[in-house]
Amino acid sequence: MARKSLVGVVADELLDRIIAGDFPPGSSVPGELELSARHEVSRMTVREAMKTLEAQRILSVERGRGTFVNPLNRWSSLEAVLRAASEGQNEAAASVQLIELRRMLEAGACELAAARISDADIQALFGYVASMRAAHKVNDVAAFVEADLAFHDLILRASENVFVAVLFAPLHRVLEKRRAETSAVPTIQEHAIGHHQNIAEALESRNPSRSREAMDLHMQQTLDDLKNLVLEAP
Incomplete structure (x- = not known):
């Protein structure tokens, strides 16, 4: 060697x-x-x-x-930080900080997307929400997570900011694991469906501030659910 x-x-x-x-x-x-x-x-x-x-x-x-x-x-290595977030002992802190990062980036991306997203992508967002509802009814967590991730990925792409996409690409593995953990809770699924519907409607209105607020409220709800229904669960 x-x-x-x-x-x-x-x-x-x-x-x-x-x-x-x-x-x-x-x-x-x-x-x-x-x-x-x-x-x-x-x-x-x-x-x-x-x-x-x-x-x-x-x-x-x-x-x-x-x-x-x-x-x-x-630490200055993103790969090492992501490994620590995925495999480390202090997963609670990593989960909270990951949502804090998502909140900063995704709210801004959603604001940008409001003026740039296509009609076809808007319809795709509503399709993902429908898929989330269908998965929720049969408690198919994998299908729910898949639709959830696709919804957010589409908005990031629709922002048309190349740096956002580059920043999020390495996070995908960690995000998928975290979504699977939180989405296993039916109440969290219900909250997510409502917020995703609101985000899609805000983007459909082409209103940047409304779109940013809808995503920000979703991130706050996600953080509250993580703390109250996952991290503090018996």
């Missing part, structure tokens, strides 16, 4: 242990000697792997003291 591949393997395995909580924020990670023995690689390979994580601001080196894990909000 090439040195570069070995470096990547060691860096990934150390990141996995950080995400799993073996090394919480502020804690020190093992030294080069211990890690080289654990992974059966040279100390140079371990050193390069540590440099990789340091460059992503996952680790900080304090000369004379050791190497320490940074809090998640200091």
Whole structure:
């Protein structure tokens, strides 16, 4: 195996242990000697792997003291943050922050889409709402999530802002997992259907401020449902 591949393997395995909580924020990670023995690689390979994580601001080196894990909000690697959100121990905080991010981006995207969305896309939105209703009646969570994601993806595309689409693309895997968790609650499905209907009607009116408000209210309801019906559920 090439040195570069070995470096990547060691860096990934150390990141996995950080995400799993073996090394919480502020804690020190093992030294080069211990890690080289654990992974059966040279100390140079371990050193390069540590440099990789340091460059992503996952680790900080304090000369004379050791190497320490940074809090998640200091990490600069989107891929690493998404892995932490998907697999980490503090999923509640990640779920809340993900909705906060969606609220900031999707409300603005919906406002832009109001002036740019086509008639065909408007009808497609109402079709997705109908699919959500049909899935809700038979408690088909997978079909409900599929229609829900498609509804939001269409609005993001209709905003015609390329940066929005690029920002959301890496989030899709995490969003799908989170939607499956929250959409398993029938009450949350009912709330979502009503808000999606309101959003589609707001976009149909071509009113940017009304569209932004409709999406913002949906995000607030989503956050409230997450906190009250999922995170605090017995």
